[in-house]
Amino acid sequence: MRDSVATRRRVGLIFAAVWAVYLVDPLRRAWSLDDPLERAYSLGVVVAFGVCFVGAYWYLLRGSGGRDVWIDPHPRTVVVPLALLCALMAAAAPTLHSEVLGLAIFVGTFIAFALPVPRALVALAVLILATTVVPQLLAGEPPAYATMSSIAMSAFAVGGIREVIRRNQQLSLARKQLTELAIAEERLRVGRDVHDILGHSLTVITVKTELAQRLLDVDPERARTELADVERLAREALSGVRSTVGGLREISLEGELANARTALSAAEIEASLPDSDELPVRHSVVFGWVLREAVTNVVRHSGARHCTVRVTGTTIEISDDGVGSGGEPHFGSGLSGLRERVRATGGTLTVSNRPEGGLRVLASFPAGLTKELE
Known part of the structure; x- marks a missing residue:
């Protein structure tokens, strides 16, 4: 402000x-x-x-x-x-x-x-x-x-x-209001998913645990059966939570290209994106992270009218025709975290102002690199 x-x-x-x-x-x-x-x-x-x-x-x-x-x-x-x-x-x-x-x-x-x-x-x-x-x-x-x-x-x-x-x-x-609304809707969706996964399971676990406590002295065998069901339900609930979290964290270059196309279109920024059938298999995850952060910065800060994404087997480049950084590019928390992700997989991240205006984000990897982000 x-x-x-x-x-x-x-x-x-x-x-x-x-x-x-x-x-x-x-x-x-x-x-x-x-x-x-x-x-x-x-x-x-x-x-x-x-x-x-x-x-x-x-x-x-x-x-x-x-x-x-x-x-x-x-x-x-x-x-x-x-x-x-x-x-x-x-x-x-x-x-x-x-x-x-x-x-x-x-x-x-x-x-x-x-x-x-x-x-x-x-x-x-x-x-x-x-x-x-x-x-x-x-x-x-x-x-x-x-x-x-x-x-x-x-x-x-x-x-x-x-x-x-x-x-x-x-x-x-x-x-800004549309972005905040989208975030709120996503939070509601996650909340609904977690409620659907855990609500019923935890209710049944609570009931069965109370029943097992009452049966310990009266019917130990049935109490053990109920406790076994509690263990099974807890494992199923834990598996469901892990699946939900895994789905939230799952990222790929193909999926992020689709998200980028939607985000740039909503921001009225013309996008030049590669076709999905031309995408490399290697580095797909880390390329997806680079694309997500770069496009987020383009939509939020660049004031650009056009954004171009180029992908090869070892590089991904995102450039725009916006205002640039006004000086030496500053690595905020998002770009700093992204640089660490790329470095952890053996690549390098470069952020620079374009001579014709705007910003250029480039992630590159050695040609023989096989390590991938998990």
Whole structure:
């Protein structure tokens, strides 16, 4: 969460800084004022407006209570910066006169980025009337159509960017919820399997044990029979548990390719996978583990649009066109465990950034290796 907040802050600062370049005209107008006091006052107000504008995006994108504020920002994260921007714009009007209308464009872009569409439309209408229509009509002049058009077009562009970000966040949230739902369903399935295996057996074992205890003094022979049944039931239950656990741990390259195809398709990542009839028999288990971990990382972290899997008799390579690691690849707990699995079977695991972008995971084994992961 901390990394996500830091990323949002950087995005907000960069986004606002790009727009702040257009404060050059108001600054030039303020610098050209003849009166030194008016010049200093105007420069100070314009600079304060720029700082407030950049800070407004930082404040909006900083995160709030672990929730994505781009989707539904809290009113305080919008009203406070917006009110301050409007106050500074009004403060610059007595000295900058018509040049102050350029600041209204900045206010319009912030409204379009920060507010939901219905509220943004109302706020933009109020802003345009208050800055480009009403003052001009009161002064007996026509509305400032050029500024009005600039406010509307700038707001439309920034509003479109906001909608793209919003929809991407909603898609990411939906994927996360689907993943959590799949995990919950798998836990329920395992729970049902264990209950089916052990529930009946343990109930019968309990009843027979109680019966054997009562028969020890009355009918020892029958008590021994009941205890023999208890032993048999316990062994059957233990065998069932082992079978269930074994099924959960069983892994193969063919099965993991099918899982990878499903996972990548669900994440809307185009997959290039080998045909099942071309798969090598040797190293199938360890190749399956490599494929599972690599595809999991692609789905969760890469932001990729395409993933390619190549398999030979001694290697498996998984590559994507995502964001890569942003530096030297970091071996987290998943990749570290995977590296130990590959090393235990006599192979080597390499994780590297691709020159064209994305990450490459390669597990390779010597050609004559016969050892396999059990």
